[in-house]
Amino acid sequence: ETGVTQSPTHLIKTRGQQVTLRCSSQSGHNTVSWYQQALGQGPQFIFQYYREEENGRGNFPPRFSGLQFPNYSSELNVNALELDDSALYLCASSLGQNYTFGSGTRLTVV
Amino acid sequence: RKEVEQDPGPFNVPEGATVAFNCTYSNSASQSFFWYRQDCRKEPKLLMSVYSSGNEDGRFTAQLNRASQYISLLIRDSKLSDSATYLCVVNNWNTGNQFYFGTGTSLTVIP
Numbered sequence: 001e002t003g004v005t006q007s008p009t010h011l012i013k014t015r016g017q018q019v020t021l022r023c024s025s026q027s028g029h030n031t032v033s034w035y036q037q038a039l040g041q042g043p044q045f046i047f048q049y050y051r052e053e054e055n056g057r058g059n060f061p062p063r064f065s066g067l068q069f070p071n072y073s074s075e076l077n078v079n080a081l082e083l084d085d086s087a088l089y090l091c092a093s094s095l096g097q098n099y100t101f102g103s104g105t106r107l108t109v110v
Numbered sequence: 111r112k113e114v115e116q117d118p119g120p121f122n123v124p125e126g127a128t129v130a131f132n133c134t135y136s137n138s139a140s141q142s143f144f145w146y147r148q149d150c151r152k153e154p155k156l157l158m159s160v161y162s163s164g165n166e167d168g169r170f171t172a173q174l175n176r177a178s179q180y181i182s183l184l185i186r187d188s189k190l191s192d193s194a195t196y197l198c199v200v201n202n203w204n205t206g207n208q209f210y211f212g213t214g215t216s217l218t219v220i221p
Contacts, residue, residue, distance in 0.1 A: 031207060033207070033208060033209075035209075035211075040118075040213070041213055041214075042114070042116075042197055042211030042212050042213045042214050043154065043197075043209075043211045044211070045208045045209065045210070048207065048208055056207075056208055058208070088151075090153055090154070092209075094207060096207075097142060097201070097207070099156070099209065101153040101154055101155070102153060103152065103153045104153050106151075
């Protein structure tokens with residue numbers, strides 16, 4: 001059974017650029033959630049995808065968008081990057097309440 | 111008001127000590143409760159679920175008080191390997207299967 005994998009592990013972008021982060025869900029999990037964790041904070045919910053549809057969204061602006069594919073993998077896209085977008089981005093796949101986190105993508109915006 | 115509030119610490123305790131972490135949540139409709147452990151620069155990992163009856167897993171005991179909307183974690187006989195950040199997590203199925211995390215409580219166990 002494979003776990004949740006995220007890519008890339010680290011990324012440096014310039015303010016104003018766009019970024020795409022990727023997540024492969026754990027086998028059998030049909031739901032993917034994305035979280036942003038700033039330094040010294042707990043993870044904050046960005047949005048969730050279930051069967052390729054957005055199924056809930058946190059308090060993040062529209063420049064944060066996502067996709068889920070038929071194999072349940074997912075992408076997080078962030079446009080017009082700002083310095084405050086620097087954070088650890090965590091993907092979690094789930095089936096019911098069985099929640100598994102990936103190891104995250106550390107994004108630095110300079 | 112935040113969904114989940116935790117004392118960020120840090121807690122610095124000697125090996126063998128007993129330490130307790132507390133957490134409060136704002137949504138009385140919350141249904142599921144967890145403690146996660148997060149090591150430095152790693153992803154959160156489930157430590158234990160929390161039930162109204164209280165539950166124990168070795169040196170770890172978790173308790174839930176629904177009336178006070180309060181969750182606790184007790185660690186007995188602390189080990190150096192317990193050093194980490196402990197995140198209180200709350201879930202409400204009625205608003206989608208999203209988790210609400212506290213800011214985390216930092217624990218350092220000192221030799």
